Amino acid sequence: MRKIILSTESGADLPEDLAARHNVQVVPMHVIMDDKDYLDGSLPVQEIYDYYDRTKNIPSTTSTNSHEYQEFFTKINADYPDCIIVHIGYTSKASSSFQHAVIASEEFDNLFLIDALNVTGGLTAIVMYAVNLLEQEPTLEPEQLVEKIKAIIPKxxxxxxxxxxxxxxxxxxxxxxxxxxxxxxxxxxxxxxxxxxxxxxxxxxxxxxxxxxxxxxxxxxxxxxxxxxxxxxxxxxxxxxxxxxxxxxxxxxxxxxxxxxxxxxxxxxxxxxxxxxxxxxxx
CATH class of the missing domain: 3.30.1180.10 (Hypothetical Protein Tm841; Chain: A;domain 3)
Structure with missing residues (x-):
């Protein structure tokens, strides 16, 4: 059976220990401050607060773009040949990130995309539900997994x-x-x-x-x-x-x-x- 790899965005705030323990792949979103583009996770949060104290402005944020998604999914395929990728995405109602993932998905035939309609802990809760499902039912077919994840999103x-x-x-x-x-x-x-x-x-x-x-x-x-x-x-x-x-x-x-x-x-x-x-x- 083909290995299923779960992925999400940094906007899930999925704790690093959980991501590492369960092999969840995380693609960074962006924070722009002082005309410099930072990958989410590479910039200490305190620097954002210091920036506001100094300028009375907040940094801008941008989504993961389609090229970055293409590179992200390509790397997963290289690291896990013949895998199935199930990407659980940041709400499309608050970011263009999910739409960029859709654009990138045209290059892949082993990719399932799910709009989780949530952010931070709400998104993490859905990702960890998927993690637990796979641990409990390791032979679960990708289509069944996707159906179960979609069913839990409203909850x-x-x-x-x-x-x-x-x-x-x-x-x-x-x-x-x-x-x-x-x-x-x-x-x-x-x-x-x-x-x-x-x-x-x-x-x-x-x-x-x-x-x-x-x-x-x-x-x-x-x-x-x-x-x-x-x-x-x-x-x-x-x-x-x-x-x-x-x-x-x-x-x-x-x-x-x-x-x-x-x-x-x-x-x-x-x-x-x-x-x-x-x-x-x-x-």
Missing amino acids: SKLAFVPGSLDFLRAGGRVSNVAYLGGALLKLKPRIELIDGNLVSNKKYRGKMSKVSEKLMQDYLNQYDIDRKQLYLIYSIGLDEGIKQRMTEIATEHGFINIKWMQAGSMISTHSGPGGFGIAGLEV
Whole structure:
């Protein structure tokens, strides 16, 4: 049977230890700062925050282009001759990356593309679902695997609160009026992926310690998340006490495996320092 290789983009924020352990191939997206193009993952996230402090601008981000995808898939084929590639992509509603993968796919007859309609921990949850499926059913046919992955996509639930309205404002994610109102009232928007789109559907008031706990409570009340795995996402600057408390709450709710993930350059560029998010799969 032909070996199945899973791949995704850096915007999944898939922890390096998981990618290495399960041989998931990751193609980098891009961050552009000071007129220099950096591959996502090659630039320390702190430099993005330092850049904003210095210029009051955020870096721009760009997707993986079709040529890069062609090189990426070609290398996988060279490393794993006669393999099947199943690529689980960053939402097409927020990036052109998936469309570029589609263009590159015309050169390959051993490639399946899946638009995961999610980002960061929500995308990682789908990738790790595929990893676990293959470990449990190593003889699973590629077509069956793809069907199962597509079926789980609507069940991947991601919610997060950005750490800084400054970054949302600088990136054009909220209007100046909304920004000023939020800053004055200490409001923080909850952002979710709805049908692949980033949607702000609620606001919390107060310090991040209070907001993160409220987000966790609302999320667990709203969604019946599979207790076998929960992904907690943070951007640099989130207080360690908050992380400890979120772990405690997740444990109290019966989650067996709780995995903390650091938001990479793509997500951090738009969410700012000190953000918190949750992702998991509904049962």
